[in-house]
Amino acid sequence: MASFENKTMVLCRLCMIIFIMSLFGHKIMISAEFPRFEHPTKGDGTLRFLVVGDWGRKGHYNQSLVSFQMGRIGEELDIDFVVSTGDNFYDNGLEGVDDPNFLQSFTNIYTSNSLQKQWFSVLGNHDYRGDAEAQLSHVLRRIDSRWLCLRSFVVNAEIAELFFVDTTPFVTDYFTNPEDHKYDWRGVTPVKTYTANVLKDLELSLKESRARWKIVVGHHAIRSVGHHGDTQELVHRLLPILQANNVDLYVNGHDHCLERISDDKSPIQFLTSGAGSKAWRGDVDTSNREEVKFFYDGQGFMSVQMTQSDVEIVFYDVFGRVLHKWAMSKNQLHSDM
Numbered sequence: 001m002a003s004f005e006n007k008t009m010v011l012c013r014l015c016m017i018i019f020i021m022s023l024f025g026h027k028i029m030i031s032a033e034f035p036r037f038e039h040p041t042k043g044d045g046t047l048r049f050l051v052v053g054d055w056g057r058k059g060h061y062n063q064s065l066v067s068f069q070m071g072r073i074g075e076e077l078d079i080d081f082v083v084s085t086g087d088n089f090y091d092n093g094l095e096g097v098d099d100p101n102f103l104q105s106f107t108n109i110y111t112s113n114s115l116q117k118q119w120f121s122v123l124g125n126h127d128y129r130g131d132a133e134a135q136l137s138h139v140l141r142r143i144d145s146r147w148l149c150l151r152s153f154v155v156n157a158e159i160a161e162l163f164f165v166d167t168t169p170f171v172t173d174y175f176t177n178p179e180d181h182k183y184d185w186r187g188v189t190p191v192k193t194y195t196a197n198v199l200k201d202l203e204l205s206l207k208e209s210r211a212r213w214k215i216v217v218g219h220h221a222i223r224s225v226g227h228h229g230d231t232q233e234l235v236h237r238l239l240p241i242l243q244a245n246n247v248d249l250y251v252n253g254h255d256h257c258l259e260r261i262s263d264d265k266s267p268i269q270f271l272t273s274g275a276g277s278k279a280w281r282g283d284v285d286t287s288n289r290e291e292v293k294f295f296y297d298g299q300g301f302m303s304v305q306m307t308q309s310d311v312e313i314v315f316y317d318v319f320g321r322v323l324h325k326w327a328m329s330k331n332q333l334h335s336d337m
């Protein structure tokens with residue numbers, strides 16, 4: 001009898017331990033801190049990179065022309081890396097790791113010498129319509145070592161830290177009103193827990209950051225006067241964290257245009273670079289918001305140049321012509337507020 005009770009107790013304890021471990025394991029899986037990457041710069045106290053978004057169309061819709069000009073400007077600036085703001089592959093992301101669209105829209109398009117640098121990419125909503133996990137896979141990195149795409153991560157580039165945030169799961173409409181689209185939500189459900197953990201980990205990373213400049217990158221705009229406009233979920237949930245943690249720049253794609261909008265409550269500049277291929281001419285909210293400093297409804301890309309003390313943002317069109325230039329010292333940017 002005693003031995004039967006002992007056995008029962010041992011069994012109960014075992015079940016309890018397995019239960020607790022499964023809870024713990026689950027928690028680790030969904031709330032792990034952002035992976036970090038070190039990207040040393042040239043050692044001359046500067047950081048220079050290009051930003052392009054919404055591009056993967058096998059060279060069509062002027063993707064190849066934009067790529068050519070990125071190569072030219074990339075050479076001129078001697079860039080350290082390239083940032084992709086998502087919607088990397090149209091129309092529906094990649095079908096798998098062996099989808100030829102990866103070569104046709106990335107490897108065989110961005111061929112200039114100056115673009116043979118690390119590319120840091122986030123996923124956009126179109127990427128979630130395919131096999132989202134394929135883009136995160138090591139297999140793609142073996143095919144083209146420039147490729148690095150994760151859901152959320154941090155890049156330490158010495159004078160600046162870049163915080164890449166997976167914004168698609170924040171947008172309720174994709175869940176409640178998916179229309180004909182199928183989204184690959186593997187790895188991001190339950191979505192409330194997932195997005196809460198993304199914000200918690202982002203906040204922690206921002207608070208711990210000792211970098212001179214803090215740049216947050218996501219696919220969806222916080223502020224935009226383009227087709228999609230502001231992303232309300234990000235205005236309510238993400239923006240307060242950026243404002244409270246001295247973020248300098250928020251960089252996004254999603255709207256197929258180029259724009260710079262100032263925040264009315266903080267030094268944050270909202271920079272849209274989502275014009276890597278197909279653009280939407282004339283698709284703009286003309287209500288003339290005072291914070292909108294620049295808007296262009298054609299194709300192009302953006303460059304960021306930084307030193308410890310200064311930042312310069314330049315937007316280029318499909319011919320590589322400068323459309324808008326904004327230069328500011330860190331002190332000035334933060335003293336104006």
Ligand SMILES: [Zn+2]
Binds near residue numbers: 125219253254255
């Ligand atoms: Zn998008």
